[in-house]
Amino acid sequence: MAISVRPIEPQDLANVTRVLTESWGGSTVVALGRGELVDAAAQPGFIAEIGGELAGIITYARRGDSVEIITIDAVLPGQGVGAALLDAVRAAAVEGGAARLWLITTNDNTHALRFYQRYGFDLIALHRNGVDRARDLKPGIPAEADGIPIRHELELELLL
Secondary structure, three states: OOEEEEEOOHHHHHHHHHHHHHHHOOOEEEEOOOOEEEEHHHOOEEEEEEOOEEEEEEEEEEEOOEEEEEEEEEOOOOOOHHHHHHHHHHHHHHHOOOOEEEEEEEOOOHHHHHHHHHHOOEEEEEEOOHHHHHHHHOOOOOOEEOOEEOOOEEEEEEEO
């Protein structure tokens, strides 16, 4: 089935909040690159659907000539949902005159690192022990995932 992607609308708030809560422990996330709490559900974004079923969401923020991806969640993984969501944000960023698309993930997130690099993102910075600072803002960030200690922030960018 085809993936359809559309902007998040006010009537989507309950579904967006549910997905963010399941993935991130709530709609409030730490925008790691800025070291601040952000209500991801209040940010612009896109919803992907397959056959009318919610397949994923992405939220982002415009910062000067850059667009930062705040969250991305493929509810139905392995079906191209993540790439479709990135395509939508990339198109919005280009249309808005942005020079780059960027994001930060954590050192344990090896599946996402592969995905972002295959998409064309380049690893540009390691923020050593950056997650410790994020935990000061959101103490519920886990200490490890899949046996890997979560400590560092990895910054990736895609020049537009």
